[in-house]
Amino acid sequence: MEDSRQTARALVMEHEVTLDDLWAWYWANGGNAGPWDFDAYLFGIQERDPFDLKILTWAMEDLEARALL
Secondary structure, X not given: OOOHXXXXXXXXXXXXXXXXXXXXXXXXXXXXXXXXXXXXXXXXXXXXXXXXXXXXXXXXXXXXHOOOO
């Protein structure tokens, strides 16, 4: 998967997944950003630890595996 933030942002903008659902999967995979910080991170307003990108990738993979995307 290329840049997880870009992919996630596109999916949210295209209404393929809600921001809340994506955040919940991110949180379940070990992410520690709250919903507002996650939103800001996803849309490039705020930076997080580089490991958060890996956690977002895991969340996206989980969503894809469950055919929610």
